[in-house]
Amino acid sequence: MTESTQARVATAVRELIGAHTQAQDAGRADDIVELYTPDGVLEVPGFGEIAGHDALREAFLGWAPTQPQRHLVANTLITSATEEQATATSDVAFFQRGESGWSVQVLGRYEDVLRFHGGAWRFHKRTTTYQA
């Protein structure tokens, strides 16, 4: 793969991760689902594997924000990239605003497998782990 292809895939992957995060904190479940391949899988501790658009939509509707929140995703490292598939590792901090102001609720990591599907990069699998 040429260097410019790698830069292009890296850019697309970062955009995709950013779009997922912004949609999630805004509670836009349908927009999140569109970012997954039809057979896309999300793995979350305590929830197991959530597979396919219908199950993903239901899960994200259940996680719709009830108070101000933000996931800040940082340290994204593209660990492999071809024209068709890429993998990336990112760290995430989850902030929520309660009565005493903003606080960090969870620190975790995303291990993502992204695929070029239907003319766009999408999540094929996202594995979420929390820092114990």
Add this chain to the structure above:
Amino acid sequence: MSNSTEAEAAAGVRGAIAAYAHALDDGRTEDVVALFCPDGTSDIAGVGKFVGRDAIRATYSNMVPTQPQRHMVANTVITSSSEDMATASSDFAFFQRGDAGWSTLVVGRYEDTLHRRDGDWLFYERLTSYVM
């Protein structure tokens, strides 16, 4: 626009966004000012709308840190880009260290319009808002 131009624009935009955070938290007011177009605007919710480098300098010279602080910017999505113009949306958290350690004072969003001037990506307009 070719894909490699898009990747180049994305790199330039992300660079400007990071440079702003570094300069602001370091109290380097002149470096913050230089990241705006001469006819650029910084519009900060609850503070005001500042047009042009003199107005921007006057405002940011009052924002020089008095204690350790960091703006952590994440989730940047480039919402449009061309050869010499781009728009981007990012989340940020503002941390300050006080007597009780670091705390998250504010969480917000940047909505940016950047222009490429003489090869450098500069803010034409930065809208700063806070998650309430």
